[in-house]
Amino acid sequence: xxxxxxxxxxxxxxxxxxxxxxxxxxxxxxxxxxxxxxxxxxxxxxxxxxxxxxxxxxxxxxxxxxxxxxxxxxxxxxxxxxxxxxxxxxxxxxxxxxxxxxxxxxxxxxxxxxxxxxxxxxxxxxxxxxxxxxxxxxxxxxxxxxxxxxxxxxxxxxxxxxxxxxxxxxxxxxxxxxxxxxxxxxxxxxxxxxxxxxxxxxxxxxxxxxxxxxxxxxxxxxxxxxxxxxxxxxxxxxxxxxxxxxxxxxxxx
Amino acid sequence: xxxxxxxxxxxxxxxxxxxxxxxxxxxxxxxxxxxxxxxxxxxxxxxxxxxxxxxxxxxxxxxxxxxxxxxxxxxxxxxxxxxxxxxxxxxxxxxxxxxxxxxxxxxxxxxxxxxxxxxxxxxxxxxxxxxxxxxxxxxxxxxxxxxxxxxxxxxxxxxxxxxxxxxxxxxxxxxxxxxxxxxxxxxxxxxxxxxxxxxxxxxxxxxxxxxxxxxxxxxxxxxxxxxxxxxxxxxxxxxxxxxxxxxxxxxxxxxxxxxxxxxxxxxxxxxxxxxxxxxxxxxxxxxxxxxxxxxxxxxxxxxxxxxxxxxxxxxxxxxxxxxxxxxxxxxxxxxxxxxxxxxxxxxxxxxxxxxxxxxxxxxxxxxxxxxxxxxxxxxxxxxxxxxxxxxxxxxx
Numbered sequence: 001x002x003x004x005x006x007x008x009x010x011x012x013x014x015x016x017x018x019x020x021x022x023x024x025x026x027x028x029x030x031x032x033x034x035x036x037x038x039x040x041x042x043x044x045x046x047x048x049x050x051x052x053x054x055x056x057x058x059x060x061x062x063x064x065x066x067x068x069x070x071x072x073x074x075x076x077x078x079x080x081x082x083x084x085x086x087x088x089x090x091x092x093x094x095x096x097x098x099x100x101x102x103x104x105x106x107x108x109x110x111x112x113x114x115x116x117x118x119x120x121x122x123x124x125x126x127x128x129x130x131x132x133x134x135x136x137x138x139x140x141x142x143x144x145x146x147x148x149x150x151x152x153x154x155x156x157x158x159x160x161x162x163x164x165x166x167x168x169x170x171x172x173x174x175x176x177x178x179x180x181x182x183x184x185x186x187x188x189x190x191x192x193x194x195x196x197x198x199x200x201x202x203x204x205x206x207x208x209x210x211x212x213x214x215x216x217x218x219x220x221x222x223x224x225x226x227x228x229x230x231x232x233x234x235x236x237x238x239x240x241x242x243x244x245x246x247x248x249x250x251x252x253x
Numbered sequence: 254x255x256x257x258x259x260x261x262x263x264x265x266x267x268x269x270x271x272x273x274x275x276x277x278x279x280x281x282x283x284x285x286x287x288x289x290x291x292x293x294x295x296x297x298x299x300x301x302x303x304x305x306x307x308x309x310x311x312x313x314x315x316x317x318x319x320x321x322x323x324x325x326x327x328x329x330x331x332x333x334x335x336x337x338x339x340x341x342x343x344x345x346x347x348x349x350x351x352x353x354x355x356x357x358x359x360x361x362x363x364x365x366x367x368x369x370x371x372x373x374x375x376x377x378x379x380x381x382x383x384x385x386x387x388x389x390x391x392x393x394x395x396x397x398x399x400x401x402x403x404x405x406x407x408x409x410x411x412x413x414x415x416x417x418x419x420x421x422x423x424x425x426x427x428x429x430x431x432x433x434x435x436x437x438x439x440x441x442x443x444x445x446x447x448x449x450x451x452x453x454x455x456x457x458x459x460x461x462x463x464x465x466x467x468x469x470x471x472x473x474x475x476x477x478x479x480x481x482x483x484x485x486x487x488x489x490x491x492x493x494x495x496x497x498x499x500x501x502x503x504x505x506x507x508x509x510x511x512x513x514x515x516x517x518x519x520x521x522x523x524x525x526x527x528x529x530x531x532x533x534x535x536x537x538x539x540x541x542x543x544x545x546x547x548x549x550x551x552x553x554x555x556x557x558x559x560x561x562x563x564x565x566x567x568x569x570x571x572x573x574x575x576x577x578x579x580x581x582x583x584x585x586x587x588x589x590x591x592x593x594x595x596x597x598x599x600x601x602x603x604x605x606x607x608x609x610x611x612x613x614x615x616x617x618x619x620x621x622x623x624x625x626x627x628x629x630x631x632x633x634x635x636x637x638x639x640x641x642x643x644x645x646x647x648x649x
Contacts, residue, residue: 096270099391110632112588115621118605122614198486215492224496231492235485242484
C-alpha cells in the first residue's frame, strides 16, 4: 500500500495515480452504504435466527456522518491545541514547561483509550460530548509528542544560519521549523486519527451515535448480521482514512 | 528525543514558573470545587461538599499549603525546592488520612448504604500534585533511589489506608467489597489474556522476523498485511471475528469443545495477537538487523558457528529493542483486552461496561483505574528492564 519510497513532491502529490488506494476505499465505502440496506437476503442467510437482518434504527449514512463529525471535530481541536502547545513550550519563554509537557504526553499515551473514554462519563455524563472530550484529550498526546520530536530534530546550526540571515523568530518557526517537522507532525496526526476512529466506535457504549451502534445493538440482541454490518463499515472507513494519510506521508521506511 | 537535555538549567535563584503556575490551580481546586460528596446509596447523586463545608475556618490552614509551595518556588534554589517537594509529598501522604477522617465524621454508621464519593476538587488536586512531582523530578537532581523511596512512601500510605479498612466507606471501596472475588478473578483473567496474547505474538513475531531476514521479498507483504490489521478499529475486528468463529464452532464440535465460540476469549485472543504482531515483528526485525556488522565479523573470526553467533551475540544485543516491542504490545493489549469485555471475554473491562450500563460511576472507576494502573506499571517495569539490559550490554 504505502510503497513509493520517494518523497513525493507537490506536483506528484496531486497526480491521480497516487490516489488510487484512497479512491478505491472511498468508492467501496460509497457502494457499501448504498447496497447494505438491500442485502437483506444475504444477511438473513448469514444469521438465519435474526428477526430483522438489516440494522434500521438509523440510516447507515447518518451513523457514518456522525462518526466522521465526532472524529473530525475532536481531531481539529486536538491538532490546533496540540501543535500550539508544543510550539509554546519550545519557545524561549515557554521552555520551562517543556519537561513537564513532554513527560505528560508520554505518560498519558500509556493510558488505554477505553479507560479515558469511560472516565469522561462520570465527569460529563452520557452522549456525544464525553466522547469528543475523551478523543481530544487522548488525541492530543501523539500530536504534542511528535511535534516536540519534529521541532527538536531541527539541526541547531540550521536554525542559527536562518537567524544569521536575518529571519525573525516567527519566520524561523513558520518557514523552517514547522516545514521540517511536518512529516513527523503528520505521523502524529495519523496515529491520533486512527485511535480516534476506533475510540469513537466504542463511544456507542456511552451514547454517542456512531457506526459502533449496530455492533453494540448486535451484541446485546445476539444479532450477528448487525455486528457484521457495523464492523464492515467501520473497517472500510478506517482503511480509507489511513490510505489518505499513507499518500500524504512520505514512506516511513 | 529526550527533551530534558535541551533545557537550559535555570539560574538557581530564578523562580520556578511551572510550580508558580500549578499551585494556583491547586488552590482553586481546594477553594472553589467540591472535594468529596456524601451519597445516600449507590446510584443517587451525592451532596457535594467543599473545603469550607468540611473543615470550616480550619480549611484556611489547608489552603495555605499551595501558597507555601508558591513562596518556596519564587526563589527556586535547590534547598528551597527540596522543602517544596517535602510539602507536596506530605500532602500526598495526608490525602488518604484526611479522606479516612472525612469518612468517619460525615458517614452515619447507622446508614449501611451511605458512601463517600470523590468529587472534582479531589481529582484536580491529585492531578496537579502529580504534575508538580513530575516537575520536581525534572528540575531537582536527586539520586535515583530517593525517587523510588518517595514513591514507595506515597503509595504505601494509600495502600495501608485502603488495606486497613479506614477507607471502606469510599464508594469505590464499597463497589470493590461487594465483589472482591469477582474483582480478583477479573484482574487475573485480564492479566492472563494479555500475557498469552503477548507471549503468542512474541513467538509468531520472532518467526516472522526471521522469515523476513531469510527471504527479504517477504518483508513488504508481511508489513502490509500486519499494518492493515492494525488499522482496523478494535470493535470492528472483534465483530468481524465473531461471525466466522460462531459459524466454525457450530460446524465442528471439536472446536467448540476446545472453547472456541463467537463470543468470549477466542475472538479476543485472536484479535489481540493480530494487533500485537505489527509492533512485535517490526521491532524484532529492526533489532536483529541493527547489530553492528563489526561485532558479527569478530565473533566469526573467533571461530563461532552461525548458530552460536545468533544465540550468543546477535540475540543478546537485539534484546533491548525487542523488549521495547514487548512494551508497546503489552500496553496496547491491556487496553484492547478491556474492549474485549464487550464481546464477553471477561476481564476488568466487564466492570467498566457494567458500570456504564447501570450508570454506576464508581463501578466504572473500579474497572478503569486498575486498567490504567496496570498499563503504567507494565510500562515502567519494561522501560526499566530495557534500560538495565542496555547498560549491561555496554558494560560487558
